[in-house]
Amino acid sequence: MIDIHVHLADARCLSPGFVAGIAESILHDGRPGGGRVERALRFYLLDRDANRLLSQMDAHGITKSILLIADFGPALGEPVLSIEKVHEHHASVVQASGGRLAFFAGFDPSREAAALDVVKYWTARPECEGVKLYPPCGFELDDERLDPLWRHCSDNGIPVLTHSGPSLPSLHRAQRYPHSLETVLRRFPNLRITLAHGMIWDLDGTVRLLQRHPGNLYADISSFHQLSADGLELMLAGCAKVPDQVLFGSDAPLFDFSGNLGEKIDQLRARLTPAQQSGLFELNARRFLYGAPT
Numbered sequence: 517m518i519d520i521h522v523h524l525a526d527a528r529c530l531s532p533g534f535v536a537g538i539a540e541s542i543l544h545d546g547r548p549g550g551g552r553v554e555r556a557l558r559f560y561l562l563d564r565d566a567n568r569l570l571s572q573m574d575a576h577g578i579t580k581s582i583l584l585i586a587d588f589g590p591a592l593g594e595p596v597l598s599i600e601k602v603h604e605h606h607a608s609v610v611q612a613s614g615g616r617l618a619f620f621a622g623f624d625p626s627r628e629a630a631a632l633d634v635v636k637y638w639t640a641r642p643e644c645e646g647v648k649l650y651p652p653c654g655f656e657l658d659d660e661r662l663d664p665l666w667r668h669c670s671d672n673g674i675p676v677l678t679h680s681g682p683s684l685p686s687l688h689r690a691q692r693y694p695h696s697l698e699t700v701l702r703r704f705p706n707l708r709i710t711l712a713h714g715m716i717w718d719l720d721g722t723v724r725l726l727q728r729h730p731g732n733l734y735a736d737i738s739s740f741h742q743l744s745a746d747g748l749e750l751m752l753a754g755c756a757k758v759p760d761q762v763l764f765g766s767d768a769p770l771f772d773f774s775g776n777l778g779e780k781i782d783q784l785r786a787r788l789t790p791a792q793q794s795g796l797f798e799l800n801a802r803r804f805l806y807g808a809p810t
Contacts (some may be wrong), residue, residue, distance in 0.1 A: 520677070528596040582619065589624070590626040592684075651688075652690070711725075735762055
């Protein structure tokens with residue numbers, strides 16, 4: 517079982533603006549107390565070596581997880597560790613995991629050539645298996661500043677996972693999505709791209725996109741823990757329309773604040789055939805990551 521969408525719970529690697537924004541989103545009904553929640557959240561973000569994550573993986577039968585580095589620094593304030601040190605720390609955590617973890621390098625085009633240098637360096641290393649983009653930080657997928665990145669990933673078979681859908685109120689909303697995505701896929705038809713949260717925030721629109729691009733476009737189910745019982749049934753009906761293009765993602769550690777992952781996985785298993793489980797929980801992720809046939 518592969519979890520395509522997790523984050524290292526280490527406050528040193530996260531922008532202070534992002535942590536504050538998550539704290540406020542937990543108090544989504546507008547109640548006061550964001551400062552207290554932020555302090556509690558920072559205390560929770562001390563899993564620097566991913567020991568808690570690995571224990572959770574053991575408990576839930578997850579054999580591999582992908583740590584995603586989202587570069588929020590230019591948009592929300594630099595973390596304690598520099599972006600270079602963030603990547604180095606993720607690599608050390610991956611090395612110590614015995615093959616159970618890998619990471620995706622973070623890219624923000626506002627860092628100019630330095631951003632691509634970081635990606636090129638790390639995607640040549642075995643610890644790093646792809647690239648993570650977060651467009652709400654202030655760019656569109658078809659932004660010309662991303663052309664060198666798309667070319668590098670296309671030429672070298674490197675998968676890309678991009679955030680899709682809403683984000684923090686302090687960040688941007690995509691203006692050209694999904695046209696920006698389809699522009700990229702037309703220009704670089706060999707790319708493999710996954711839409712983070714795609715099966716949650718715009719199910720019908722995501723399914724139509726996947727159907728138009730069956731060979732190289734995927735979407736994950738991260739944030740599925742927020743769905744009602746009816747919402748979960750609708751999501752699974754959408755998954756059945758594109759069974760080879762949907763990936764499991766837990767969005768840990770954010771999942772830990774709003775539900776029991778084991779219980780939610782059991783709910784998925786109860787509603788899926790063995791073949792559907794194999795695709796969602798592992799085979800589709802392998803094809804996205806490695807281009808391997810199922």
